[in-house]
Amino acid sequence: MASTERKLKTLRVLQLLLEWSDPEHPLTAEEIISLLGKYDLDADRRSIYSDIAVINQLDPSTLEIEKAPGNHGQYVSKRMFELSELKLLIDAVQVAKFIPPAESRTLIKKLGSLASVHQSKDLRREIHLCDPPVGDNQVLNSVDVIHTAMNDNHRIEFQYDEWTPRKTKQLRRNGMVYQVSPWKLLWDNEYYYLLAYDPSIQDIKHYRVDRMVNAKVSPLQREGYTIYQNYKTGFSTRTFGMYGGEDIKVKLKCSNKLVGVILDRFGTDAMLTPEDNNYFSLRVLVTLSPQFYGWVASLGDSVEILEPQSIREEYTTYLNNILKNYDQLIY
Numbered sequence: 527m528a529s530t531e532r533k534l535k536t537l538r539v540l541q542l543l544l545e546w547s548d549p550e551h552p553l554t555a556e557e558i559i560s561l562l563g564k565y566d567l568d569a570d571r572r573s574i575y576s577d578i579a580v581i582n583q584l585d586p587s588t589l590e591i592e593k594a595p596g597n598h599g600q601y602v603s604k605r606m607f608e609l610s611e612l613k614l615l616i617d618a619v620q621v622a623k624f625i626p627p628a629e630s631r632t633l634i635k636k637l638g639s640l641a642s643v644h645q646s647k648d649l650r651r652e653i654h655l656c657d658p659p660v661g662d663n664q665v666l667n668s669v670d671v672i673h674t675a676m677n678d679n680h681r682i683e684f685q686y687d688e689w690t691p692r693k694t695k696q697l698r699r700n701g702m703v704y705q706v707s708p709w710k711l712l713w714d715n716e717y718y719y720l721l722a723y724d725p726s727i728q729d730i731k732h733y734r735v736d737r738m739v740n741a742k743v744s745p746l747q748r749e750g751y752t753i754y755q756n757y758k759t760g761f762s763t764r765t766f767g768m769y770g771g772e773d774i775k776v777k778l779k780c781s782n783k784l785v786g787v788i789l790d791r792f793g794t795d796a797m798l799t800p801e802d803n804n805y806f807s808l809r810v811l812v813t814l815s816p817q818f819y820g821w822v823a824s825l826g827d828s829v830e831i832l833e834p835q836s837i838r839e840e841y842t843t844y845l846n847n848i849l850k851n852y853d854q855l856i857y
Contacts, residue, residue, distance in 0.1 A: 709750070
């Protein structure tokens, strides 16, 4: 057998083991020889074992072939991804709103190919989505542009769209081209957001990636690193709905039944001080916005803003403005 053909046979043996074997379905040397015949490759038992020995010299942390109990064949015992990990990845792809349905099916098929043909049957999962994905390739392209720009330390350019009351999209600010320095991609409430330095305000802003249009990498170098470093600390815990605003420390009084909700929101480092047998208080840094007030309102009378007084008054105004629609006022 020529040298090239021997190398090809070894690669085919690896391919066949990855495709057809797993702990429940080992392949005997005879079965591997039979499958090689479909590729017009000849082999004997000794050469198969030799090929497997060579394959096992690869990184054992990502690939390993073992003998089945009772010496009834060989199987791939370790792969790049465990079956449980592939299931999680496929679930994530299925529920990601920014991935178009056709692209989602393609990605799931590719992920399934990382398991054996027998295991791939367990990967045919279907999650019922109350709100099906409506993404398009524009989002995928924008994410790719952002990553490329960050890797190359460049700015990006894009236009930004918005919905009209007629349920059509139009470009904001008459199609103005935004030019910002991208520093971080975030995933929040089923959407991608970009944290970027905006030179026009000399500060960090965030943008919904699915609303970016015609994104491309700018030839200009990024800027605003120091401002971003100062800004990012605690960003995920103090912001609500990715709406920006003034950062301020507030004191909240909460019902004990909300301990889990509060720790999920502000992190387990939040210091909870007992007020009585039923309530505790804490001080947290938040970014003031209607979304923060909406979050407080969603928890009803189980949360009270204690300090500062100015924020208590702003929250009261927020509630009064809502109640005006129902001909009622708090005071």
